Amino acid sequence: MSISISPLNPTVIGDTAAVRVAQMAPVGRLSLRARGDLAALNGALGLTLPTKIGTRATAGDLSAACLGPDEWVLTMPEGDVAGVEAALAGAYDALPHSVTNISAREVTFEITGPMAETLMTIGCPRDMASMGEGAVRRTLFDTATVVLWRDGADAFRMDVWNSFAGFVAQTLETGCRELAADMARAG
Amino acid sequence: MLLIHCPYCEETLPEAEFAYAGQAHVIRPENPSGETDEQWEEFLFIRENPKGPHYERWRHIHGCGRFFNALRDTVSDRFYTTYKAGEPRPDLSDFLGDDA
Numbered sequence: 001m002s003i004s005i006s007p008l009n010p011t012v013i014g015d016t017a018a019v020r021v022a023q024m025a026p027v028g029r030l031s032l033r034a035r036g037d038l039a040a041l042n043g044a045l046g047l048t049l050p051t052k053i054g055t056r057a058t059a060g061d062l063s064a065a066c067l068g069p070d071e072w073v074l075t076m077p078e079g080d081v082a083g084v085e086a087a088l089a090g091a092y093d094a095l096p097h098s099v100t101n102i103s104a105r106e107v108t109f110e111i112t113g114p115m116a117e118t119l120m121t122i123g124c125p126r127d128m129a130s131m132g133e134g135a136v137r138r139t140l141f142d143t144a145t146v147v148l149w150r151d152g153a154d155a156f157r158m159d160v161w162n163s164f165a166g167f168v169a170q171t172l173e174t175g176c177r178e179l180a181a182d183m184a185r186a187g
Numbered sequence: 188m189l190l191i192h193c194p195y196c197e198e199t200l201p202e203a204e205f206a207y208a209g210q211a212h213v214i215r216p217e218n219p220s221g222e223t224d225e226q227w228e229e230f231l232f233i234r235e236n237p238k239g240p241h242y243e244r245w246r247h248i249h250g251c252g253r254f255f256n257a258l259r260d261t262v263s264d265r266f267y268t269t270y271k272a273g274e275p276r277p278d279l280s281d282f283l284g285d286d287a
Contacts, residue, residue, distance in 0.1 A: 068251035
């Protein structure tokens with residue numbers, strides 16, 4: 001029970017009147033861990049790292065989401081990764097930190113449509129209403145750890161580790177069809 | 188499902204995001220080589236296992252990833268409070284109120 005997912009060959013997983021689930025093209029992701037005065041890192045990145053868990057900051061193509069008290073995930077176009085790594089390396093003396101390129105670790109699913117929030121509830125134990133627009137959380141989706149981004153009332157992105165991606169895609173695809181059937185029955 | 192308050196996320200979240208991690212406030216000896224076998228046994232293996240309020244560690248493993256401490260009643264599963272790792276043990280009587 002899993003769909004074959006290739007990180008390099010994005011596909012549409014489900015597309016119904018209720019929800020559309022599509023795998024996104026590869027993006028650059030860096031995991032940043034740091035403690036202390038973040039000013040040097042903020043200067044290197046050109047944005048203010050959010051310190052409240054679940055919030056994010058954006059500057060141009062670069063986005064930083066706070067996942068833990070000392071943990072951020074930075075997303076950017078693939079071509080910008082080397083530049084961001086170099087900028088952070090320049091701030092290492094001011095604030096020692098850890099930067100790991102996790103671009104290839106995960107694939108991202110984009111979930112949009114009028115029933116997108118309902119689709120999330122089939123696998124996510126969290127109260128979806130507690131995630132406002134712009135929120136980012138690491139949470140569970142049907143036993144797989146995922147990073148869930150809420151981009152709008154009806155728009156989510158989900159970062160899933162490669163090894164779980166086929167299973168999660170299958171679950172989402174089944175949910176797409178179930179919700180479309182529900183909508184059709186309700187008229 | 189239990190709802191657990193993560194002191195780092197400052198949110199009350201479903202139990203599925205958390206993992207239990209044993210008794211809290213078990214302190215590693217400052218001078219390990221000076222410990223006797225009996226003291227090591229006590230440190231490694233002897234736990235309280237109470238029926239009632241229990242100070243214990245939890246980890247928000249599918250969330251912020253942090254370990255924190257909780258005061259939970261092992262009979263009713265009620266969480267009296269949760270607090271960050273390293274903070275002092277809260278006084279049980281603060282939470283029992285009229286039940287005490």
